[in-house]
Amino acid sequence: MPIDLCHAARMYRVKRFQGIADIGLCASKKQWYYGFKFHLQVTDQGLPMGYVVTGASCHDRTAAETVMTQIPHPYNLGDKGFISSEWQKKLYEEYQIAFWTPSRKNQKHRPSESWEKWLKQKRKVIETVFSVLVDQYRMTEIRANSISGFEVALDGILLVYSLVTLELVER
Numbered sequence: 001m002p003i004d005l006c007h008a009a010r011m012y013r014v015k016r017f018q019g020i021a022d023i024g025l026c027a028s029k030k031q032w033y034y035g036f037k038f039h040l041q042v043t044d045q046g047l048p049m050g051y052v053v054t055g056a057s058c059h060d061r062t063a064a065e066t067v068m069t070q071i072p073h074p075y076n077l078g079d080k081g082f083i084s085s086e087w088q089k090k091l092y093e094e095y096q097i098a099f100w101t102p103s104r105k106n107q108k109h110r111p112s113e114s115w116e117k118w119l120k121q122k123r124k125v126i127e128t129v130f131s132v133l134v135d136q137y138r139m140t141e142i143r144a145n146s147i148s149g150f151e152v153a154l155d156g157i158l159l160v161y162s163l164v165t166l167e168l169v170e171r
Contacts, residue, residue, distance in 0.1 A: 001040070001130055002026045002056065003140050004033040016145060024056025027081075038139070038154075039063040041071060044122060045169050046129050048158050049073070061087055068097055077122055080104060137161055 005021055006014045011034035021035050035056050041049040050070040054063045060081055068076055068091070076099045082088075083101045091097045102119050103110045110116075133139040137157045144150040 001038040001134065001140070002029075002033055003036045003038055003053075003142065005035040008032060008034075010034075017147070017150075020055065020147065022055040022057045024058075037063065039067050040129070041067045041073070041076070042126050042129050044125060046125050046165055047169070048129070048162055051154075051158070053154070065091065068099075069095055072097065074098060075100065077101070077119065077126065079123070133157065133161060 002024070005016055008031065011023055011032070014034055017035075023032060023034050024037065025032055033056060037054050037056055037058055037060075039052045039054065039060070041051065043049055050067050052063050052067045052070075061084070064078065064082065072095060074097065076097060078099060078101050080102055082099065083104065088099045088101075091099050100119060102116060102123070137160070139154070139157050142150055142153045142157075144153050
């Protein structure tokens with residue numbers, strides 16, 4: 001999830017978090033932004049397990065590997081941006097982590113439709129978590145001016161979200 005810190009017109013002269021945040025491309029919105037990327041590991045019930053905040057230009061695979069090794073889980077899901085048999089093989093050999101992604105339409109070896117349907121249901125939980133964090137908890141609108149303030153705001157949002165979600169799961 002991109003966390004932009006200023007408008008695109010100011011991104012080349014901004015001084016906020018200089019040296020930490022940088023310029024990156026949000027492919028889904030097709031726009032450049034100055035800020036951070038937020039990477040989150042979520043359980044199948046929607047509870048956050050671990051997260052990493054990187055500069056906007058950091059590659060998703062690097063951050064995903066960091067998140068998955070923080071709190072190892074034998075099975076992880078990702079989107080189509082993570083399709084790479086070499087990378088998935090490396091994860092399994094080094095960390096014993098299976099990383100599943102949906103298949104592309106033009107892939108040679110496609111799994112069964114029931115597998116794709118199951119993956120889609122699990123991915124919906126993940127996408128819902130991100131949607132709730134953006135829409136209800138306004139995670140992309142953190143306006144801290146220091147790293148410690150940014151971390152406190154981010155941790156607070158995730159704590160409140162976790163407590164509310166845990167209460168709903170227990171009901």
